[in-house]
Amino acid sequence: MKRKGKIFAVMVLLCSLLFQLTAWGKTVVAMDCVEEEELIEPAEKIIFPPTDYIPVLMYHHFAIRDMGEGNGVVTTQAELRDQISYLKNAGYEIISLETLNELLQRVEKEKVQNRKKEKDAFSLELDKKYICITMDDGYLSNYELAFPVFQEYRVPASIFVVTDSITNQTGLRKLDWQQAKKMVDSRLVKIYNHTANHVPADMETEDEFLDQVDKGELALHTYLRQDACKALAFPNGHFTIECQEGLKEMGFDLLFTVEQKVITKQTSRYEIPRIAVESGWDGETLMENIERTARKSFVP
Numbered sequence: 001m002k003r004k005g006k007i008f009a010v011m012v013l014l015c016s017l018l019f020q021l022t023a024w025g026k027t028v029v030a031m032d033c034v035e036e037e038e039l040i041e042p043a044e045k046i047i048f049p050p051t052d053y054i055p056v057l058m059y060h061h062f063a064i065r066d067m068g069e070g071n072g073v074v075t076t077q078a079e080l081r082d083q084i085s086y087l088k089n090a091g092y093e094i095i096s097l098e099t100l101n102e103l104l105q106r107v108e109k110e111k112v113q114n115r116k117k118e119k120d121a122f123s124l125e126l127d128k129k130y131i132c133i134t135m136d137d138g139y140l141s142n143y144e145l146a147f148p149v150f151q152e153y154r155v156p157a158s159i160f161v162v163t164d165s166i167t168n169q170t171g172l173r174k175l176d177w178q179q180a181k182k183m184v185d186s187r188l189v190k191i192y193n194h195t196a197n198h199v200p201a202d203m204e205t206e207d208e209f210l211d212q213v214d215k216g217e218l219a220l221h222t223y224l225r226q227d228a229c230k231a232l233a234f235p236n237g238h239f240t241i242e243c244q245e246g247l248k249e250m251g252f253d254l255l256f257t258v259e260q261k262v263i264t265k266q267t268s269r270y271e272i273p274r275i276a277v278e279s280g281w282d283g284e285t286l287m288e289n290i291e292r293t294a295r296k297s298f299v300p
Contacts, residue, residue, distance in 0.1 A: 047291055047295075048123075048291075048294050048295065048298055049123075050091075050092070050129040050294075051124070051125065051126045051127070051128065051129055052122070052123035052124055052125065052126075052264070052294075052298075053122075053123075053124060053262040053263055053264050053294050053297065053298075054100065054103070054124065054126070054130045054131065054132065054262060054263040055131050055132070055262045055263070055275055055290045055293065055294070056100075056131070056132040056134060056256070056262075056263065056272060056273070056274040056275065057131065057132065057133050057134065057274065057275055057277050057286075058134050058135075058136060058256075058258065058274035058275060058276050058277065059073075059075055059080075059133070059134070059135045059136075059146070059277050060073035060074070060075075060135065060136050060137055060139065061073055061074045061075075061137075061139045061141050061172070062074070062075050062076065062077055062080065062139070062141035062142065062144075062145040062146050063075075063076055063077070063141065063145070064076065064077060064145070066279070066280070067279060072276070072278045072279055073276070073278075073279075074279050075277055075279065075281070076279075077145040077146070077148075077149060079279075079280070079281060079282060080145075080146060080149050081149050081152070082282045082283045083277070083281065083282070083283045083286045084149060084153050084155060084283075085153070085283060086282070086283020086284060086286065086287060087131060087283065087286075087287075088153065088155075090129070090287065091129050092129045092130070092131045093128050093129065093130055093131070094130075094131055094132070094133060094155040094156060094157075095130050095131070095132055095156065096132075096156040096158065096190060097132065097134075097158050097190060097192070097228070097229055097231050097254060098190075098228065098229050099130075100130075100132055100254065101229045101231075101253045101254055101269070103126070103130070104254075104263070104267070104269050105269070107124060107265060108269070111265065121265065121266065122264040122265050122266055122297075122298055123264070123265060124263070124264060124265050131290075132158070133150075133155070133156070133157040133158065134157070134158045134159070134160065134233070134256065134274065135157065135158070135159045135160070136159075136160050136194060136233055137160070137161070137162055137165070137174070137194060137198075138159055138160070138161030138162060138165065138166055138174050138175055138180070138191075138194070139172060139173070139174055139175065140173045140174055140175050140179075142159055142175055143175040143179040143180075143182075143183060147183055147186075147188075147189065150188050150189060151186065151188065154188070155188070156188050156189070156190070157188065157189050158189070158190050158191075158192055158231070159180075159183075159189060159190075159191050159192065160192050160193065160194035160231075160232070160233035160256070161174070161175075161180070161191055161192070161193075161194055161216075161220075162174075162194045162195065162196065162197070162198040162216075162235075163193075163194075163195075163196045163215065163216045163219035163220065164196045164197055164215075164219075165198070166180070166219075167219065177223040177224075180223065180224060181223065181224055184224050184226045190226060190228045191220060191224055191226065191228075192220070192228070192231040192232065192233070193213060193216040193217055193220060193230075193231065193232040193233075194216070194232070194233050194235060195209070195212045195213055195215075195216050195232070195235055196212045196213075196215040196216045196219065197212050198235045199212065199235060200234070200235045200236045200238035201234055201235070201238055201239045201240050201243040202238045202239070202240055203238075206240065206242045206243055206246055209243050209246075210243065210246045210247070210250070213232060213247065213250070214250070216232075217230075229253040229254060230250075230251055230252045230253050230254075231252065231253060231254040231255070231256070232247060232252055232254075232255055232256070233255075233256040233257075234255065234256065234257055234258075236258070237257045237258030237259065239255070239257065239271075244270055244271070247270070248270060252270070253269065254269055254270075254272060255269070255270045255271060255272065256272045256274060257271055257272065257273055257274070258273075258274060258276065259271075259273040259274070260273065260274075260275060260276065260293055260296070261273035261293060261296065261297040262275070262290070262293055262294050262297045264297055264298065273297075275289060275290060275293050
């Protein structure tokens, strides 16, 4: 009996040791997993080098005072000033659409020449941090409030105007052709096509839409006679493949949408995304949104 008791005690001890070893092994594996997880940085914390992409900012209307919530396309003059100051202090070079066009054409050529040697399918690998400023619709506030800030900081900007709205002054007050010419003559601002009637491409036939684009180009040439590349922002950002192809045939260099992304190596000159600047953004908030949009562009 005593011998059987000893054997039973030994078996219990062995089982206990085996259980503890198994539990310890699981703990080690769990710790290894935790350590491994800590090494994998969450996508929302990844910051891509600003030289890998180009943000294009999209503004609309400007105001002196804060318009409050619900006015997402209205930026105060103070906010614009703070944003430009912040960008310049962060080392960004604000460029014109002419410079953007040259950069993107160069990238296109390099993609063709180095197709088999591509290291990164998205990164532009630029020598500087570039950014563009655009405004849609051609509101009077672009001239009265935004233009003085561009003059103050000596930075280029681009305005996409609805030409019939300028000629006929329909809707919320627009700048006039004299004011547009004054901005163009400053060599800081260029004026581009947003069509003559602001009807989205998917709400007209291809011929109707291209006729309105042609009418807009004629007005720009008649009143401004500026030396600029040929660029258009699609009304509401909507377009069709047929209209896109038609605009290429008309010799357009750059076509802009409202898709919330940044320009990468995969971006077509005929489908350029932009970042809509919202009310209440100071310079720091703008930068946070640029970085967030870049992550979205690189890591869908």
